[in-house]
Amino acid sequence: MTFDDLPNFVPNKQNKTDITQAPPIPNPYHHLTFSNGYVYGPQPSVPYLPSSAPHLAVFLANGSGMMASSMQPGEVGDGPYESMSAFWFDAFSAFMGCDNAGPGLCTIVFTGYTWSPDAKNEIATYTQNATVAPCPSLVNCQLQQVSFPTSFRGLSGVRMQAFVGNEPRMFFVDDMKLGWSNNPCQAGLTRLRYQ
Template sequence: MGIEPLTCGESGNFTLTFDDTPVSSDELNILPVTGLKNPYHHLFYANGFAYVPDKWEPYPAVSQPNVAMFLPIGSALLPNSAFAGTLLPGELGAGPRAPVDAYWFNAYSGFFGCALNGITACTLRISGYRWDAATKKEVLAAEQNVTIPPCWGFINCKLTQVNFNGQFQALSGIQFNAFTEKLNIPQIFMVDNLQLEWYNNTCSAGILRIGHS
């Protein structure tokens, strides 16, 4: 009798770079902000998530050419993507597949920048959610607040690497929201190179993922 392989299909660590997504043509010199289409790398994204070439905004991408951007009022500016309304503002995750742990993940780090005035720092609120079978909804499982420094005058900006604490494990969703440091006004933020890992790395889970978008 053969030994079943430990992993197969799609498994282990992965990075969301947003670089394998097409953006609008810039022939007319118009800012090419394109809403993320669900699903992207098996995960779903709330209304307001978009991606843009870094040449159109002050933060160079960690990996070229795109960064993701979240627009707090994006649901009014961008066309709705499938199932985007099933997620909280600023959330990405399993979405309608939240009860299926093959689409759960561990979250480790990401690079972030805030689109403020180039003077004021912002607070990045990170919330991890886990599907609860008893209540049939996502419940808060982890939380972390990080201060993102300003980029003075938007000159020589760099995205800030944020390492998530050890509670961000076995998540069905993770939510990012940026606010002005003292006034708590929602702000646009950029994100690149999210380091994640599939939580369920059994062969059946890996095959399920590779067989679905």
């Protein structure tokens, strides 16, 4: 998921460097739903360079943006179809950055959710932390690739959160390598039917 097929936009002069004025990622996007707070942006409003141009996704730590029902802040998931195995996915890697000029490191917490038939809800099943180095200038920063463990399979959602110390931070993500856990022809037809 590169975000590069989203429509280009030109920020107005007053908001040229204000990423909070960027458009939200539309829901659904490639059959997945993004929680409240996800926008996408080009330079110069984003301090990080996309790992593939021209766009990357940004999660605003204050949670502003388009609302996506019952999802956790920072979650990317299968939205209303969390109980349908055709929408479960495997997470392999992503390129990440954090709104952090340093000197401390940024910790990104990844939580993998799976559907629980007993609870009739998705539950937090897996967690992984990654450390992202600061970008002292916050200009032309490079995203860092993070690989997910093999347990991040058959997910109904993955939540990302960034912290410097205990303070939530805005984070940047691009080139999320995801794949459908259930991918025969019938599952593909189900995804098409439930756009």
